[in-house]
Amino acid sequence: MTPQSTRVKIHEAIVSGDREAIQSYIHEALDGGEFPLELINEVLNPALKEVGEKFDQGDIYLPELILAAEAMQAAVDLLKPQLEAREEQIHVQGRVVMATVQGDIHDIGKNIVVALLRANGFIVLDLGKDVPASEILTKAEEFNADIIGLSALLSTTLPYCRDILRLLEEKGLRDKYRVFIGGGAATPQYASEIGAEYGGAHAEAAVVNLRMAMKGETHD
Numbered sequence: 001m002t003p004q005s006t007r008v009k010i011h012e013a014i015v016s017g018d019r020e021a022i023q024s025y026i027h028e029a030l031d032g033g034e035f036p037l038e039l040i041n042e043v044l045n046p047a048l049k050e051v052g053e054k055f056d057q058g059d060i061y062l063p064e065l066i067l068a069a070e071a072m073q074a075a076v077d078l079l080k081p082q083l084e085a086r087e088e089q090i091h092v093q094g095r096v097v098m099a100t101v102q103g104d105i106h107d108i109g110k111n112i113v114v115a116l117l118r119a120n121g122f123i124v125l126d127l128g129k130d131v132p133a134s135e136i137l138t139k140a141e142e143f144n145a146d147i148i149g150l151s152a153l154l155s156t157t158l159p160y161c162r163d164i165l166r167l168l169e170e171k172g173l174r175d176k177y178r179v180f181i182g183g184g185a186a187t188p189q190y191a192s193e194i195g196a197e198y199g200g201a202h203a204e205a206a207v208v209n210l211r212m213a214m215k216g217e218t219h220d
Contacts, residue, residue, distance in 0.1 A: 007043050014047035017067025019074045026078045036082040048072050052204035069115035093121040094146040094214040099136050100129035101160035106153040112203040133163040151183040162194045
């Protein structure tokens, strides 16, 4: 079995969202002498990028995207101990606290963004769903976050995004964090209205915009 054919199988397992197969292929690649960091940069990330492009173009749908993100996370989880053992480091893009805001129990979109962010070098603390503003801010402080990411699928929960911004202003911490919102109810207009940044219409766009923000660039 050549290393190249193993890489092809890893790529295809990500694209097809085969979580069980990806674990076998990762072990196979490591046993064959592949370096963990090279697998992430040269195989896993391009595969997930392809999945994101297919989703954008309507060639695949949300269930396939979720499976691909889960397969990617399974692969990264296997590679992390290997990275530490070899003293290799994924370039850290930034530290992010993510949460679905209070009153909203939908977290599929958030979970996809979290998986993609972690795969792209962000350190992410996922607080889950239905999280009060005060808890989000407390955890952001404890985690020393650069970015606070808020998800709101329901329009009735959008005011809780505004509460985060108000709380940051009250405590004199607004300039410390970049605050991104996303989810079905979030729009660029609402983000602008409350003084937040817009994550994007889909998970891949959110990752791109957060990466650009950490570089000090303007996002769409």
